[in-house]
Amino acid sequence: MQTHFTEAQLEDPQTREADAILRKCVHCGFCTATCPTYVLTGDERDSPRGRIWLMRELLESPETVSADTGFHLDRCLGCQSCMTTCPSGVDYAHLLDIGRERMDAVNKRSVADRLMRRLLAIVIPHAERFHLMMRLGGVARLFAPVLPASMKAALKKMPVRVGRLDKIGSKTVTFAARTQSRRRVILLAGCAQRALDPGINASTVRVLGKLGVDVTVRSESYCCGALAHHIGEGDAAHEAMRANLLAWREEIEAGDIDAIITNASGCGTMVKDYGHLAAGDPELADIAATISAMTRDITEYLGELPLETIIQQTKGGRGPVTYHSACSLQHGQSVHDLPMQLLRLAGFEVRQPLEPHLCCGSAGVYNILQPEMADKLKARKLENLGKAGAPWIAAGNIGCIQQLGDALPVRHTIRFIDWASGGPPPDDAV
Numbered sequence: 001m002q003t004h005f006t007e008a009q010l011e012d013p014q015t016r017e018a019d020a021i022l023r024k025c026v027h028c029g030f031c032t033a034t035c036p037t038y039v040l041t042g043d044e045r046d047s048p049r050g051r052i053w054l055m056r057e058l059l060e061s062p063e064t065v066s067a068d069t070g071f072h073l074d075r076c077l078g079c080q081s082c083m084t085t086c087p088s089g090v091d092y093a094h095l096l097d098i099g100r101e102r103m104d105a106v107n108k109r110s111v112a113d114r115l116m117r118r119l120l121a122i123v124i125p126h127a128e129r130f131h132l133m134m135r136l137g138g139v140a141r142l143f144a145p146v147l148p149a150s151m152k153a154a155l156k157k158m159p160v161r162v163g164r165l166d167k168i169g170s171k172t173v174t175f176a177a178r179t180q181s182r183r184r185v186i187l188l189a190g191c192a193q194r195a196l197d198p199g200i201n202a203s204t205v206r207v208l209g210k211l212g213v214d215v216t217v218r219s220e221s222y223c224c225g226a227l228a229h230h231i232g233e234g235d236a237a238h239e240a241m242r243a244n245l246l247a248w249r250e251e252i253e254a255g256d257i258d259a260i261i262t263n264a265s266g267c268g269t270m271v272k273d274y275g276h277l278a279a280g281d282p283e284l285a286d287i288a289a290t291i292s293a294m295t296r297d298i299t300e301y302l303g304e305l306p307l308e309t310i311i312q313q314t315k316g317g318r319g320p321v322t323y324h325s326a327c328s329l330q331h332g333q334s335v336h337d338l339p340m341q342l343l344r345l346a347g348f349e350v351r352q353p354l355e356p357h358l359c360c361g362s363a364g365v366y367n368i369l370q371p372e373m374a375d376k377l378k379a380r381k382l383e384n385l386g387k388a389g390a391p392w393i394a395a396g397n398i399g400c401i402q403q404l405g406d407a408l409p410v411r412h413t414i415r416f417i418d419w420a421s422g423g424p425p426p427d428d429a430v
């Protein structure tokens with residue numbers, strides 16, 4: 001794509017980065033077919049190609065841009081399906097980061113929208129606060145008729161039954177391996193995940209422990225920052241990233257850390273991008289690059305270990321499971337087949353739904369901020385998962401599990417692997 005930035009504009013490093021990305025796009029349109037929002041609306045402005053065009057206009061001539069551009073950028077899920085499809089290697093995700101930041105600068109959001117975003121960034125990244133908010137959700141539901149639409153949407157997404165808060169992550173601790181330890185990793189315990197399903201971290205620690213891996217969790221590490229990053233709350237995102245980097249640097253400098261493990265793929269995509277996000281920060285650039293390179297999704301790490309040695313074989317296998325491939329895992333981290341291979345190794349018959357590349361509509365807090373589009377994508381995904389006919393669904397991201405879990409039994413992949421290696425069944429409340 002041709003661009004027409006002035007020399008003065010190109011003095012800005014962000015504009016230079018955007019220019020390089022834009023120039024890679026040849027406008028072939030292959031990406032439109034795999035973009036969930038374009039599939040739903042058929043509107044070019046809801047496609048990657050259309051949004052790239054809109055962002056070029058925004059960056060070249062911000063004074064001519066209307067609120068319409070913000071509307072279509074907001075409707076992007078950030079699912080990165082377009083990046084998997086693009087034959088030219090267009091870095092759409094980083095262009096979107098830049099485009100959204102510029103859009104927020106030239107066209108102020110409404111007070112209600114800003115308040116909602118601030119509230120989400122203040123509450124959800126802190127497991128204790130989020131857990132408390134979910135508990136208070138029952139009271140808030142009584143006032144739902146008089147609440148603004150965005151608050152009603154947020155309440156609708158909150159689970160009615162709230163379990164216990166995951167203790168893993170509340171203090172700094174190392175879980176010693178059950179066999180003679182050979183490796184040590186740092187686990188990002190996460191935020192919303194701790195409030196929604198404490199079984200995921202428990203299964204992760206148990207499986208790794210059986211494979212001879214010590215697991216260290218740092219209490220300073222409360223969130224990866226992705227949620228805040230994607231809704232324009234840059235300061236909150238930076239604060240979370242910095243807390244992780246400084247805490248993990250101490251562990252890395254102490255020696256013997258084999259990897260940083262993430263078990264929510266939305267977080268994994270973010271942590272793997274720390275190197276890019278902190279590239280211009282003299283305090284954090286080096287450690288951010290190191291940590292991004294050390295980060296593995298739990299399934300990637302298990303793929304490097306002798307998982308078969310801890311699987312308890314059963315006669316006739318463990319039955320069918322449909323694998324839902326989270327966008328942040330398959331598109332954000334290019335991990336698609338490996339979780340299915342591990343599930344097969346654990347004795348499951350793995351099925352895939354139709355349209356596995358399409359987002360379920362969760363996308364962080366997209367389902368709260370864009371409930372109409374999110375609900376359509378959810379319905380489509382549920383129909384495809386239902387057609388696969390397995391009694392269980394496995395997925396590698398808490399956002400998807402939460403989005404689909406009120407209608408189907410969706411559990412994290414690690415919980416199935418834990419079950420197959422002697423742990424509790426995936427539906428156990430733990």
Ligand code: SF4
Binds near residue numbers: 026
């Ligand atoms: S597939 Fe890639 S090169 Fe083609 S229009 Fe989409 S982003 Fe541009």
Ligand code: SF4
Binds near residue numbers: 076
């Ligand atoms: S990130 Fe997803 S929703 Fe956004 S343009 Fe790409 S494919 Fe479409």
